[in-house]
Amino acid sequence: MELSNLSEFKSSKELREKLADLGFAKTFDEGEIILNENAYIKAIPIVTKGSIKVMRTDEDGREILLYYIKPGESCIMSFLGGIHQDTSKVKAIAEEDTEILFIPIDKVGLLIKDYPEWLDFIFRLYHKRFEELLEVVNAVAFKKMDERLLNLLQKKCELISNKTLSVTHEQLANELGTARVVVSRLLKHMEDQGLVKLGRNKVSLL
Structure with missing residues (x-):
């Protein structure tokens, strides 16, 4: 899987090659569920083509959109749930035909140790998602x-x-x-x- 064409994924060639070596690629059709709520997270997704919408469902079955994951981005919810061996609190659905590189969760610690820029990527992603979730709260409360x-x-x-x-x-x-x-x-x-x-x-x- 080639990551060098992903402008959003600001990393060295060495890290991109390592991710491609460790990961496995899968494709999903528009509307296909990639991850369900309450499912155990075995791999961290990096979108290489297309986009994913991340949804949250309440007890009555009502859903709301939290954010989109675009090429070169990952799901911080999956990252946090995976490293803590927790189940997913969100549902991920292919917004369009989508290609994803999955990094096995047991390799994430190795990447953090050997590639500081990978940790920087996670922190920047966390910051972006936090701002997007604040926008959702603001929209629901005030708009x-x-x-x-x-x-x-x-x-x-x-x-x-x-x-x-x-x-x-x-x-x-x-x-x-x-x-x-x-x-x-x-x-x-x-x-x-x-x-x-x-x-x-x-x-x-x-």
Whole structure:
């Protein structure tokens, strides 16, 4: 697995080669579950192509989007759960067709010991995820649902570099932790305002 083309993964050639040597690659189709909640974590994922959305589910089965994992990034939740031999507290789903390099959890300690830049990568990732989780808390606590929906659409479009999304109202509702009818009503209102154009399982930002 070649990591040198990942601009976000700021590391030496030696570390990239070591990761490629230690890890194993897998591909996932759009919508495929990569990691379920309460599953034991046996490897740390590094996204090499595509993207992952990380979700949290409450006791009533309602879900909310926490953050996206892009190429050159990993899941800090998996890292923390793995090194503590704990189960996953989140669910990871392929947002699009995705390729992942998995680093076995028993090799992580070796990497930290031999490659200080790997630890720096983990700390920078932790900082980024913490800020993203604060954004989620801020949005849920202080922002109206229409603003949260528009922000989600913008994030998704930025992720795939396309202003037209293939997504259902149900999917958007799940990621926002609300009901489908709420999302449908808000999207219709946004369309009336000229912010979006709606199609069958499609939403286009204008």
